[in-house]
Amino acid sequence: MLLGLAVALAVTAVAITALKAGSQSPAAPAAPSALVTPPPKHVPWDYQIGGAYAPQSGVRVVSRSYEDAPSPGAYNICNINAFQAQDGAERDWDSDLLLRDAGGDVVYDEDWGEAVLDIRTDAKRQRIAAQVNAWIDECAAKAYKAVEPDNYDAFTRFPKYLTADQTKALMKLLSAHAHDKGLAIAQKGTLELVADRASVGLDFAVVEECGEWNECGQFAEAFDNNVLVVEYSAKGLSQACSGWSGTLSIVRRDESVVPKGTGGYLHETC
Template sequence: MAVLLVVLPGCAADPAAPAGPGLGPLPAGAVVDYQLGGAYPPADGVAGVVRDRTDSPAADLWSACYVNAFQTQPGARWPEDLLLHDASGARVEDPDWPGEFLLDVSTAERREAVLAVVGPWFDGCADAGFDAVEPDNLDSWTRSEGLLTADDAAATARLLVARAHDAGLDVAQKNAPELTGEDLGFDYAVAEDCQLFEECTAYTDAYGGAVLEVEYTDEGFEEACRLRGSTVSVVRRDLGVARPDDPGYVAAWCPER
């Protein structure tokens, strides 16, 4: 039977409290809690959190702001002409996340239009006191039915990185190991299930210890801790990134070495 080091949240900080400004880059190997399902008080020993842009950063902890930058959030309203459509005119939907539709970043004009929406969200993250931003779904071209390319993603990423840096935020490369060698300006990486897919080396080669590895299986987590637990941030989360009082909640970090 697999044994996880599960850390239950304590009362270390008020999840609505503003963070102090300028806490610097992702601390290499630090304990980071991935709180995308909703903010909650970090456990004792947690040094950083990742939270949705609609939540507040954690007081006195490194805090990253999650933004869905290449796809829509369910229920979010986007101009129809910025959504990707197939030959039949239907919106292209993420097959794994119903209600999330891909943004059309296939031309320079559309990329600038997407930036005009996402850029102010980055500004809001900075104004709230976040230290970094995590633009999600950089790899949307892999789900685009051939309508988008890796070059489209890279061109969009350069715009987003520049805008985030202008706001004083570090920027994460979220997944897409194919782009780690493209010198897109990212400051660190967030890699989901990279142990499962045997992709972790692509991130550590590019970013060294500035990697947040999120594993969603016991097996991937345990192997990640064995191989990299002392050099990068590794967290085990449930796929729904639930809050502690929600069914299915799982959060664990590597034992100290």
Template sequence: MSFRTRLLVLILAVALIGLTPAPARADVTPMPTGTDVDYQLGGAVHRPAHVGILVRDRRARPAPERYNICYVNGFQTQPEQRRFWRQRWNLVLKHDGRPVVDENWGEWLLDIGTPAKRRRLAAIVGRWTDRCGADGFDAVEFDNLDSFTRSRGELSRADALAFARLLIRRGHRAGLAVAQKNLAGYDGTRIGFDLAIVESCARYRECGRYVRHFGDQVVMVEYRRVDFRRACAGFGETHPVVLRDLALRPAYRPQYC
């Protein structure tokens, strides 16, 4: 083999390493089918037995005999945690010197734009993830894979996927299934996501794109009645769909297909 051929083989091998997906997942529990879901980020409340899947904030307790998904802000901040992130100000994304905000939720985006910052953020988010596993959750959702689309050009899809790989590894190491949150059309199974939690997919005609990649492992959350009806008509027989209020108030009565 000539030197030129050996060099080409080496370059190809390095390129393939860069495309290697996250390691094979740990022994995680898949999401059950044939049951309903509630999205309880505003506060944990009791639901009837037919609601077998619950998504709760990482600081809440999982419910016995349900499939519990731990909600973790992985790509954006929680509004009430601004003091925490001001103490780590260089990890908050800036545009022209000002924090980049997801206007829909009033959350700052985290700066995942360099490998060093991704590692530092993964250490912080990883500790929260480990706690989810220790508390008895079955899965974790990292909000939101599509945050880069609201970064005013400061972040790229490649940044988001590189960071997601770190979080997936940490989630699997904690014994948790890991959910892709939003970003329709991207097949997150390629990098190790086990399920998907998607918002307003019926509104934007995106539900089928997630189902194509994740099969029955998709949770659908809708915030408008018309979209909820559309999601139920198309996917209610095979997937958990819930109608929630945008404020996610504990007193709100969710509806199921």
């Protein structure tokens, strides 16, 4: 009798502890990656975020803009701008969600002409996530298998304003929603945050120029070789291929990732 009472009390104590832990958590953790399907590893793939076209024969994974339809017969990744506004799309966002400098001017990523989003408060992150999650819903409705939130590394370019913790907090909101929709979610580059991939809820990586900068090994280790590499130079492709052609998915594209048939189009593999 006493033994039974002791067991019951122990079980109750564990349950209360779990409830307290849950009540203290600021947000539910992202769903386990086992509930979604990441892309196949080490396969031919194509990066088409600048415009869709029929991929070459044998390509099994394709990343496209959320505005485009998936590529028939491939594993499709839906690219969305999550930390910066699309070039010329500032008006798609509430004015106060655009990051501003001390003079009140919008802060831009000058390389791409993209306004940076203000992720510095929880309230703003929630509003930004609501809009990005609506695009994730579109990706799911179009039968994409995964999403690729772009500009995860914006905080590294604008350290005067943004932090890694703010960045991870927004990504957690996006990964939880993507998983709820049955979509895997990619970490776009950002070597600085690979150690946080599990806690943030990221399933695989899309990495630009890891060959160029000798970073492929660190991404490969963090993501168990589920890494899709994009190079933009002959040197980068050569270095990625020499070290990782038997392990990772690698493609070289032109820097503007224009569609096939457009001037400047480039597509090479190992």
